[in-house]
Amino acid sequence: MPELTLIETRNLVKRYGDKMAVKNVSLEVHKGEVFGFLGPNGAGKTTTIKMIVGLLQPTSGTVKVAGYDVQTQPLLAKASSGYVPDTPNLYAKLTGRELLHFVGDLYDLDRKQVAQRTDELLRMFDLTTAADDTVDSYSHGMQQKASLASALMHDPKVLVLDEPTVGLDPKSARLIKDILRQMAERGAAVFLSTHILEIAERMCDRIGIINKGDLVAVGTMNELRSLGKAGEVSLEDIFLGLTGGAEEAEIAEILK
Numbered sequence: 001m002p003e004l005t006l007i008e009t010r011n012l013v014k015r016y017g018d019k020m021a022v023k024n025v026s027l028e029v030h031k032g033e034v035f036g037f038l039g040p041n042g043a044g045k046t047t048t049i050k051m052i053v054g055l056l057q058p059t060s061g062t063v064k065v066a067g068y069d070v071q072t073q074p075l076l077a078k079a080s081s082g083y084v085p086d087t088p089n090l091y092a093k094l095t096g097r098e099l100l101h102f103v104g105d106l107y108d109l110d111r112k113q114v115a116q117r118t119d120e121l122l123r124m125f126d127l128t129t130a131a132d133d134t135v136d137s138y139s140h141g142m143q144q145k146a147s148l149a150s151a152l153m154h155d156p157k158v159l160v161l162d163e164p165t166v167g168l169d170p171k172s173a174r175l176i177k178d179i180l181r182q183m184a185e186r187g188a189a190v191f192l193s194t195h196i197l198e199i200a201e202r203m204c205d206r207i208g209i210i211n212k213g214d215l216v217a218v219g220t221m222n223e224l225r226s227l228g229k230a231g232e233v234s235l236e237d238i239f240l241g242l243t244g245g246a247e248e249a250e251i252a253e254i255l256k
C-alpha cells in the first residue's frame with residue numbers, strides 16, 4: 001500500500017519585502033510519521049508552519065493538508081489539522097475546562113462528545129485538578145499542555161507544533177513526546193519544529209533541516225548520518241556544517 005501523504009508542500013515561497021524567508025520548500029509528511037523541522041533561529045520554521053496551517057498566505061507554491069489545498073479548500077484543510085503555536089495564545093479568562101468546551105464548539109462536536117473529550121484530555125495532560133482555574137493562573141508548562149489539548153480536541157489527522165518543548169520541565173516534555181508518538185501510531189502525521197538537534201533526534205522518525213529558508217537535507221537519522229564522511233562525523237557536525245554553525249576555532253577566537 002502506498003504511504004498516505006498527509007502534508008505536502010510544493011515549491012513553497014514566502015517573501016517579506018526583499019527578504020526570502022522561505023525558498024522553494026517541497027516536502028511530504030506521511031501518515032504515522034513524526035517529522036522534525038530542524039533549523040537555527042530565523043531559518044524560516046515558523047513562517048513555513050504558518051503557511052501549512054493556513055495563517056499566512058504563501059508568496060508562491062502550494063500546501064496540501066490531508067489532501068486539501070490550504071488556499072482553495074481552507075475550511076476542509078483547517079478542520080483536518082491541529083496547531084500548537086510557539087507561544088500559547090489562549091483565552092486567559094476561561095478556565096481550562098471552558099477553553100476545551102469552547103474549542104469543541106468551534107469544531108462543531110456534539111455536547112456529549114465535548115464533555116467526554118474534555119475530561120479525557122484534562123486527565124491525559126494532568127490538568128484535572130486545575131480544570132476550573134483560569135488559564136492565566138497556569139504555569140507556562142500548563143499553558144503549553146492546555147494549548148496541545150485544545151489542538152487535539154477534534155482528533156485531527158495532522159498535528160503541527162512550533163517548538164513544542166521550549167521552556168517545559170522534563171516531565172511535561174516527556175508527556176508531550178509520548179502523546180505525539182501515540183498520535184502517530186494511531187495514524188496521524190505530526191510535524192514539529194525545533195532548533196535543538198537532540199529533540200529532533202529523540203522525537204522524530206524523519207528530519208528536514210532548514211537554513212536561511214532553504215531545505216538543505218531531508219531523511220531519517222541514519223540517512224542524514226550517512227551524509228557525513230565515512231561515518232565518523234556526528235549529526236551535530238552535519239547540522240552545523242549544513243547550517244553554517246561556528247567552528248571551534250571561531251569560538252576560541254571570540255572567547256580569547
Ligand SMILES: Nc1ncnc2c1ncn2[C@@H]1O[C@H](COP(=O)(O)OP(=O)(O)O)[C@@H](O)[C@H]1O
Binds near residue numbers: 021041045046048
Ligand atoms: N512578519 C515578518 N516581516 C518581516 N520579516 C519576517 C517576518 N516574520 C519573520 N521574518 C523573517 O523571516 C525569517 C524567518 O523567520 P521565522 O520563520 O520566524 O524563523 P524561525 O521560526 O526558524 O526562527 C527571519 O529572518 C525573520 O526575521
Ligand SMILES: [Mg+2]
Binds near residue numbers: 047162
Ligand atoms: Mg520560530
